[in-house]
């Protein structure tokens with residue numbers, strides 16, 4: 166039996182709570198004959214508390230050696246005062262950068278049962294199925310200089326730098342067009358070419374790749390602020406949105422609310438395919454954070470995390486039937502009304518994090 170090595174990095178806040186539910190799903194697939202091996206390590210504030218870094222070199226090595234990393238969430242007020250370079254979020258950024266995970270795929274799907282859970286009208290979100298393809302290892306997150314300096318008069322000056330190269334834009338553009346070809350054949354590229362040089366280059370490169378390699382796919386350029394507005398006004402006009410690191414972060418939180426809750430949005434962060442092995446480094450994480458306001462209360466919605474594992478089944482292991490079965494199990498559980506507070510139907514009783522994980526396992530069993 167082929168073995169698949171998973172590294173679990175639960176992290177902080179609700180991270181460990183939602184990871185426990187994924188572990189139930191992994192165990193179920195293992196029992197049904199798929200050779201998952203798991204290891205667990207610390208990341209974020211938990212790693213800082215133990216080792217004074219946001220991720221250890223040993224954990225980084227385990228991530229490099231794994232077939233896929235499952236990541237919970239990091240951060241929280243407990244670590245607000247820790248030095249910038251070892252703050253919990255720095256662990257996630259190091260994982261993304263060092264593993265070369267440049268392509269962050271964030272699908273926003275409104276499950277039929279949740280069309281009323283969105284804060285928007287049913288007709289706006291019903292049937293929604295869009296994907297945000299976010300560039301993940303460049304832009305203002307990583308550009309240099311990045312500094313906070315104290316000036317002679319005692320005031321301070323902070324600098325973040327947005328940098329993009331042709332090559333970085335080309336590779337994420339190809340990911341978006343390839344994805345669109347398997348879907349509704351449309352790419353919307355979001356940038357701010359009206360005020361940013363990186364936006365000008367982004368638009369040029371996307372247009373060049375479109376003309377040379379994907380002329381049969383529809384392409385539109387949208388200014389990122391307009392894209393945010395259009396996502397709320399009429400999100401179903403989109404198919405695949407390709408955008409930079411920061412705009413992708415913001416647009417995907419909007420996308421999450423179209424589906425009902427931030428607790429619903431999964432993601433896959435993928436590296437380039439190794440030409441020798443055909444494999445790619447991959448980390449799967451919910452779009453949400455550590456949710457300090459609900460952590461430790463059993464209220465967290467685990468579906469974004471479980472859906473992220475579903476993406477691992479699909480993208481890292483080619484287990485398409487299994488991924489489809491997991492998606493179906495999630496849809497059926499939502500339809501049955503078993504929902505956490507963030508997506509509970511009006512007037513219905515909400516269940517806890519563990520109840521949702523248990524219900525999905527039971528549903529997997531039924532669908533077998």
Ligand SMILES: NC(=O)c1ccc[n+]([C@@H]2O[C@H](COP(=O)([O-])OP(=O)(O)OC[C@H]3O[C@@H](n4cnc5c(N)ncnc54)[C@H](O)[C@@H]3O)[C@@H](O)[C@H]2O)c1
Nearest residue numbers: 238239240241427428452453454455456458459465466507
């Ligand atoms: N990938 C990550 O690890 C990641 C992502 C985003 C934010 N963060 C970090 O998390 C911390 C808190 O950030 P924040 O409060 O701005 O964002 P957040 O995503 O943690 O929470 C925003 C809101 O959404 C709710 N929410 C989030 N996930 C939920 C879930 N699964 N079920 C139900 N409700 C959910 C929270 O209760 C909160 O009200 C910060 O330190 C931030 O840097 C980490």
Ligand SMILES: CC(C)[C@H](C(=O)O)[C@@H](O)C(=O)O
Nearest residue numbers: 240254257258414452453454
């Ligand atoms: C925690 C933080 C570094 C991260 C980001 O900004 O990329 C998060 O908001 C996300 O959406 O994955």
Ligand SMILES: [Mg+2]
Nearest residue numbers: 414415418452
């Ligand atoms: Mg974010």
